Amino acid sequence: MVGEGGGLGASPTIDTQQSLEVAGDAEIRSDGVLTLAGGSLKAGGRTLIRAGGVLQGHGVAAGRLAGEQFSQISASGGSLLLGDPMALDGFQTEGILEVGSAEVVVSSLSYATLGGLTTLGGGTLKAANGLALSCGASLRGWGSVMGPVAGESGSTIYAAGDLQLGDDAAPDGVQLSGRLVVGPHLVTLTDSNKAVLGSLTDLAGGTLRAARGLLVPDTSNITGHGLLDANVWLDGAILSDAAGFEITGDVIFGEAAELTALLDGFSLCGLSIGGDAELDGRLFLQLGQDFVPAPGSDLTILTARAVSGIFQEIALQEGPAGLWFEPIYLADRVKLMQCALGGDANLDGSVGIGDLAVLAGNWYEEGMTWGEGDFTGDGWTTLGDLSLLAASWDSTLSLPAGVPEPTTFLLLALGGMALLRLRQ
Ligand SMILES: [Ca+2]
Numbered sequence: 570m571v572g573e574g575g576g577l578g579a580s581p582t583i584d585t586q587q588s589l590e591v592a593g594d595a596e597i598r599s600d601g602v603l604t605l606a607g608g609s610l611k612a613g614g615r616t617l618i619r620a621g622g623v624l625q626g627h628g629v630a631a632g633r634l635a636g637e638q639f640s641q642i643s644a645s646g647g648s649l650l651l652g653d654p655m656a657l658d659g660f661q662t663e664g665i666l667e668v669g670s671a672e673v674v675v676s677s678l679s680y681a682t683l684g685g686l687t688t689l690g691g692g693t694l695k696a697a698n699g700l701a702l703s704c705g706a707s708l709r710g711w712g713s714v715m716g717p718v719a720g721e722s723g724s725t726i727y728a729a730g731d732l733q734l735g736d737d738a739a740p741d742g743v744q745l746s747g748r749l750v751v752g753p754h755l756v757t758l759t760d761s762n763k764a765v766l767g768s769l770t771d772l773a774g775g776t777l778r779a780a781r782g783l784l785v786p787d788t789s790n791i792t793g794h795g796l797l798d799a800n801v802w803l804d805g806a807i808l809s810d811a812a813g814f815e816i817t818g819d820v821i822f823g824e825a826a827e828l829t830a831l832l833d834g835f836s837l838c839g840l841s842i843g844g845d846a847e848l849d850g851r852l853f854l855q856l857g858q859d860f861v862p863a864p865g866s867d868l869t870i871l872t873a874r875a876v877s878g879i880f881q882e883i884a885l886q887e888g889p890a891g892l893w894f895e896p897i898y899l900a901d902r903v904k905l906m907q908c909a910l911g912g913d914a915n916l917d918g919s920v921g922i923g924d925l926a927v928l929a930g931n932w933y934e935e936g937m938t939w940g941e942g943d944f945t946g947d948g949w950t951t952l953g954d955l956s957l958l959a960a961s962w963d964s965t966l967s968l969p970a971g972v973p974e975p976t977t978f979l980l981l982a983l984g985g986m987a988l989l990r991l992r993q
């Protein structure tokens with residue numbers, strides 16, 4: 570017993586060359602601090618660290634080890650070896666594990682289990698038989714986690730610098746169900762085949778690397794912007810902000826895949842794919858505050874070395890009712906043509922007095938947009954625009970927004986211009 574009234578006192582230290590052997594169970598009580606200064610603790614039974622109790626330093630704590638919630642294990646000064654590689658419950662903690670810049674080896678016949686907060690400050694956490702982050706557990710920092718890593722749903726891995734996770738010899742080297750926050754950092758996932766991402770993977774300009782590929786299951790989401798340095802099997806969702814994602818390898822979109830792109834300003838956005846893109850699933854578009862609708866013009870949503878397949882659905886989320894997008898599939902890119910009824914300045918899906926008022930209010934001005942009455946795209950609000958408006962006068966999109974009868978309306982939007990040229 571370590572702690573007030575325990576057999577070893579409140580804060581014993583086991584120095585190098587020293588070995589403390591306990592026949593049965595050992596316990597570090599809530600007011601106890603056991604310092605390993607190179608020495609070893611060997612418990613024949615289980616070592617239990619109570620809430621508030623501390624095991625710190627470097628050395629060996631052999632035998633089954635369990636930490637209660639709010640217990641603390643802090644490594645410093647060298648390697649810290651914990652647990653029992655022959656026991657299924659060789660290492661389990663609900664508490665704090667501070668790896669810092671040291672090396673911590675946790676041993677168990679099954680996964681070593683982390684339930685609380687684990688922090689790394691450039692150090693290495695090794696678990697030959699795997700490391701499991703339970704629901705509610707967090708791992709934060711930078712350095713290496715070596716061994717198969719399983720993150721349960723509700724767990725969080727938070728990179729605070731470059732972080733390496735997994736085991737390139739294990740087919741379940743990285744198997745996440747929870748969150749992975751890459752942020753602006755480099756996170757490298759190692760696995761003998763595909764690394765599996767969890768509920769949410771967020772990048773803020775950083776890089777997620779997986780040499781053998783990334784699997785994004787249908788319940789998983791990748792959000793933000795940055796670089797995915799991998800081949801990607803996408804059955805889940807990529808929700809890109811205006812800066813978009815770059816993917817170095819091939820991307821295979823599954824039937825359930827969803828790509829959500831935020832269109833903002835004039836930036837080309839969405840996905841830039843270095844390898845081949847095999848499209849399927851759905852494309853959702855969101856309009857940013859700086860997006861200026863320009864029906865009749867197109868924008869590039871995706872580029873790749875080679876594009877095959879199509880999106881099964883393309884839908885505008887929370888946009889004007891009168892604006893829709895038609896895909897143009899090219900050999901190396903997908904473009905979206907912006908479409909609207911000719912003359913529908915306010916993009917409400919019908920052409921009427923409100924639209925005429927917009928045009929009249931800006932009559933014969935230069936530098937105009939669609940929303941200001943330039944329906945021909947020449948920047949001017951002139952007779953040509955009025956003709957387009959007149960040609961669609963009183964027409965209304967008869968189908969719900971997002972699912973117009975494509976060909977007809979595309980012809981309305983674009984055909985008006987041809988008509989106009991004939992009249993000139
Ligand atoms: Ca209108």
Ligand SMILES: [Ca+2]
Nearest residue numbers: 943945947949
């Ligand atoms: Ca014009």
